[in-house]
Amino acid sequence: MRVERARYFLAAVTTGSLRSAAAACGVSQPTIGQQLTLLEEELDAVLLTRSRRGVRATPAGEALVGPFRRLVAAEDAVREAALASSGTYQGGVAIGGGSVTVEAIIAPVVGRLLTDHPGLRFSVREGSSGDIERAVLAGDLDLGVVTTPGGPPESGLVRNPVLTAPLGVHTRPGHPLADGRTVTWSELGRWPIVTMRPGTVLHQRLRERLPDAEAPVEAMSARTVQTMVLRGAGVGLLARLDSRQTPAGLVWVPLADAEPVEVCVVRRADSQPSRSAVVVRRLIGTRADELAEGLR
Numbered sequence: 001m002r003v004e005r006a007r008y009f010l011a012a013v014t015t016g017s018l019r020s021a022a023a024a025c026g027v028s029q030p031t032i033g034q035q036l037t038l039l040e041e042e043l044d045a046v047l048l049t050r051s052r053r054g055v056r057a058t059p060a061g062e063a064l065v066g067p068f069r070r071l072v073a074a075e076d077a078v079r080e081a082a083l084a085s086s087g088t089y090q091g092g093v094a095i096g097g098g099s100v101t102v103e104a105i106i107a108p109v110v111g112r113l114l115t116d117h118p119g120l121r122f123s124v125r126e127g128s129s130g131d132i133e134r135a136v137l138a139g140d141l142d143l144g145v146v147t148t149p150g151g152p153p154e155s156g157l158v159r160n161p162v163l164t165a166p167l168g169v170h171t172r173p174g175h176p177l178a179d180g181r182t183v184t185w186s187e188l189g190r191w192p193i194v195t196m197r198p199g200t201v202l203h204q205r206l207r208e209r210l211p212d213a214e215a216p217v218e219a220m221s222a223r224t225v226q227t228m229v230l231r232g233a234g235v236g237l238l239a240r241l242d243s244r245q246t247p248a249g250l251v252w253v254p255l256a257d258a259e260p261v262e263v264c265v266v267r268r269a270d271s272q273p274s275r276s277a278v279v280v281r282r283l284i285g286t287r288a289d290e291l292a293e294g295l296r
Helices: 003-015 018-025 029-043 059-085 099-116 129-138 201-209 222-230 275-295
Strands: 048-051 054-057 091-097 120-126 143-147 157-165 167-171 193-196 217-219 235-239 251-254 261-268
Touching: 003 018, 003 029, 003 048, 003 054, 003 059, 003 157, 003 275, 018 029, 018 157, 054 059, 059 275, 091 099, 091 129, 091 275, 099 120, 099 143, 099 222, 099 275, 129 143, 129 157, 129 261, 143 201, 143 275, 157 275, 167 222, 193 201, 193 222, 201 235, 201 261, 217 222, 222 235, 261 275
Parallel strands: 091 120, 091 143, 193 217, 193 235
Antiparallel strands: 048 054, 143 261, 157 261, 167 235, 167 251
16 A cells, blocks of 8 residues: 555645645645545545535544554655765754644654754744744745644745644633533633633634733633633633643633634745755644644
């Protein structure tokens, strides 16, 4: 079986769309559709249901997500070893991201590469999604890992979705919202809300749904949001990229009527990435797959 077909399947499951999966994999939509059909024929199983609303995995497809992730990871490990032996891990790669994506995705990738390949140098910049996209477009960053802003990307940018994460709130254990299994926007609007600063996707979501909400703290980082909630400043609105990221003393409750937050890798459409940047992008995808597995 061709490993590329497993990659296409995982991209389709992650994004929920053949169009988005094709963009993430750098192929056309007809190509990815054809390859997924061939994969189903090869395995003699229906793996995806297709509708005007997108695609989703069938029970047979769900059962293969884990094995396919391991298959793709094994091929990536082989490619990585070959690239490392040929001296690819030299030079530098500049990456940008929001505080949540830097902590959950970029930092583990950077830590791994700096430990295993000390010849490769990194610079990492934190900022809002809009700030990072502008820096990538200007050529100041090789790539960005951001929560996908509303609206299409600027001309010259490509967004490749790699992960979707649920939106929810952090509260202290004694808070009334901590008693339920989920919370709604209308329930959230009754309380002071701590969230990210203007210019971020989370701030945009909050103001779209609760334009009159009391927001006493607009933080620069997810850590600050959590710290403020611990100190009693309100409930914290955050996306949950990592199922293990809720600190001691807080409870995380998903927003039942909120669309999940999408995370994407942003790159320039007209530039040829260095070999090191290609490897880093692949490892970012692997890390995103690990997080997605933990959120299932």
